[in-house]
Amino acid sequence: MISIEVKNLSVFYGSFQALKNINIKIERQKISALIGPSGCGKTTFLRCLNRMNDLIDEARVVGEVFIDGLNIYEEKVDLLELRRRVGMVFQRPNPFPLSIEDNILYGLKVHRINDPKIMEERLIKSLEAVQLWPQLKNQLRKNALTLSLEQQQRLCLARALAVEPEILLMDEPCSALDPIATARIEELMFELKKKYTIVIVTHNMQQAARVSDFTGYFLLGELIEFGETHQIFTAPADKRTEDYITGRYG
Amino acid sequence: MRWPLTPRQEQAIVRLLLLFLTALSIFILAFIIFFILRHGLPVLSWEFLVRNPREMGKEGGIFSTIIGTIVLIILALTLATPLGVGTAIFLTEYTPEGRLTRIIRFGSECLAGIPSIIFGLFGFILFVTKLKFGWSILSGSLTLAFMILPTIIRTSEEAIKFVPQAYREVSFSLGGTKWQTVSRVVLPSALPGIATGVILSIGRSIGETAAVIFTAGSALRIPDSLFSSTRTMSVHFYILAREGISLSKAYGTAAVLLISILSVNIFTYYLMNRFLRKYS
Numbered sequence: 001m002i003s004i005e006v007k008n009l010s011v012f013y014g015s016f017q018a019l020k021n022i023n024i025k026i027e028r029q030k031i032s033a034l035i036g037p038s039g040c041g042k043t044t045f046l047r048c049l050n051r052m053n054d055l056i057d058e059a060r061v062v063g064e065v066f067i068d069g070l071n072i073y074e075e076k077v078d079l080l081e082l083r084r085r086v087g088m089v090f091q092r093p094n095p096f097p098l099s100i101e102d103n104i105l106y107g108l109k110v111h112r113i114n115d116p117k118i119m120e121e122r123l124i125k126s127l128e129a130v131q132l133w134p135q136l137k138n139q140l141r142k143n144a145l146t147l148s149l150e151q152q153q154r155l156c157l158a159r160a161l162a163v164e165p166e167i168l169l170m171d172e173p174c175s176a177l178d179p180i181a182t183a184r185i186e187e188l189m190f191e192l193k194k195k196y197t198i199v200i201v202t203h204n205m206q207q208a209a210r211v212s213d214f215t216g217y218f219l220l221g222e223l224i225e226f227g228e229t230h231q232i233f234t235a236p237a238d239k240r241t242e243d244y245i246t247g248r249y250g
Numbered sequence: 251m252r253w254p255l256t257p258r259q260e261q262a263i264v265r266l267l268l269l270f271l272t273a274l275s276i277f278i279l280a281f282i283i284f285f286i287l288r289h290g291l292p293v294l295s296w297e298f299l300v301r302n303p304r305e306m307g308k309e310g311g312i313f314s315t316i317i318g319t320i321v322l323i324i325l326a327l328t329l330a331t332p333l334g335v336g337t338a339i340f341l342t343e344y345t346p347e348g349r350l351t352r353i354i355r356f357g358s359e360c361l362a363g364i365p366s367i368i369f370g371l372f373g374f375i376l377f378v379t380k381l382k383f384g385w386s387i388l389s390g391s392l393t394l395a396f397m398i399l400p401t402i403i404r405t406s407e408e409a410i411k412f413v414p415q416a417y418r419e420v421s422f423s424l425g426g427t428k429w430q431t432v433s434r435v436v437l438p439s440a441l442p443g444i445a446t447g448v449i450l451s452i453g454r455s456i457g458e459t460a461a462v463i464f465t466a467g468s469a470l471r472i473p474d475s476l477f478s479s480t481r482t483m484s485v486h487f488y489i490l491a492r493e494g495i496s497l498s499k500a501y502g503t504a505a506v507l508l509i510s511i512l513s514v515n516i517f518t519y520y521l522m523n524r525f526l527r528k529y530s
Contacts, residue, residue: 057346080427083424090416090420096420107425110426160423163424
């Protein structure tokens with residue numbers, strides 16, 4: 001089943017074209033990895049999927065992005081609801097300087113979910129989903145910045161899950177973590193894909209090979225190739241993809 | 251010592267020189283405080299604080315001027331804080347950097363450089379005479395509010411800009427609106443900085459004489475309405491000293507002024523530390 005379908009998507013920053021006519025279909029409840037050298041547009045692409053590029057004044061997006069059949073760039077789209085459905089985890093763990101509990105509940109509060117029963121249920125559920133609940137259940141009032149980087153990143157993930165998204169966008173979520181923490185986050189991603197469609201941008205080709213079902217290779221704003229990870233890494237159709245994954249480029 | 255100096259000698263000399271400059275600055279400050287307190291503290295007593303001035307201030311205390319100062323400052327802050335913080339929020343969060351923001355910022359910086367006596371004259375012409383508020387708490391606090399506005403805008407802007415962009419992004423990515431992001435994430439993080447600006451303004455207002463004497467007048471009664479004239483401590487001090495009414499009472503007033511500014515600062519640091527512990 002297709003969750004996200006992108007048609008003829010281009011992004012301009014002023015006169016610079018950051019993405020050139022991207023077409024892609026992203027499967028539901030699978031992990032799709034986007035790889036490519038720095039500045040190739042993969043993060044820009046990711047930020048088109050929850051319209052975070054709207055925040056950049058000079059960015060201009062052309063084309064269509066359908067999520068469950070609805071073009072999210074249409075004018076009548078409820079941007080806040082879109083961003084609830086499409087959660088995002090950032091490169092560096094960025095918890096608010098608040099307690100663990102307040103971090104998780106922030107998303108609920110902005111969507112005016114005030115029922116204490118729902119709030120508690122979501123708090124437990126999202127912390128359980130990122131496997132933090134057993135460690136942290138007795139210190140929910142603790143400041144989130146006192147946690148380890150890995151715990152912080154899990155907390156950020158839980159914060160995104162608390163508003164019950166369907167899609168998770170991850171922008172190099174492990175780049176600030178050590179290899180052991182990275183391995184544990186990758187395990188967690190396998191767990192999460194049972195429920196969520198995951199799109200991950202990564203610098204790390206091995207990571208893409210390990211975790212993803214599908215891989216897309218971006219180069220200079222173009223999507224060179226998108227297909228099953230196994231195929232991309234063993235029998236890429238495009239010479240440029242091959243050069244990249246074999247380390248001859250980038 | 252041989253010329254040219256070795257880098258090591260140069261380093262030693264510069265270090266000494268800088269130490270001397272620092273010591274000198276601290277000495278000057280300490281000397282002023284010591285001087286005022288030495289002449290002022292003997293005059294201070296409970297009576298001095300809670301009694302009204304008699305015979306133009308020659309006898310009695312300074313109670314009504316303390317009240318006048320407090321009322322004027324509270325009112326000025328109540329007017330200027332929402333105005334200034336609101337402007338800062340608009341400039342930083344709601345408008346892209348451009349011509350408009352540059353013009354507004356330039357304007358407010360010019361405002362900050364205007365001598366206070368000009369503000370006094372402006373307040374006198376606009377509030378006291380044109381709008382017929384008379385010499386009153388209202389005119390005085392409006393004038394003070396205008397005067398401290400640039401400080402509040404500036405410091406609030408800096409504080410808001412200092413809030414990490416990542417916080418805003420997270421809030422937006424969770425489906426927060428601009429206002430939710432500003433009110434729940436940006437402002438709480440910026441609060442210590444904003445508070446600093448407000449406190450700086452209190453400091454400036456407590457000591458302000460020229461702008462106030464023109465607009466709030468110098469009545470010694472305890473004010474009973476917004477339209478009563480009042481006398482602040484600094485104006486009282488000025489009049490006592492200038493007209494040779496009582497130098498010892500003037501020193502007493504100066505000591506009270508100094509101590510109140512110090513206490514406001516200490517109290518703010520205490521509050522800010524508590525807040526920072528809670529928030530970061």
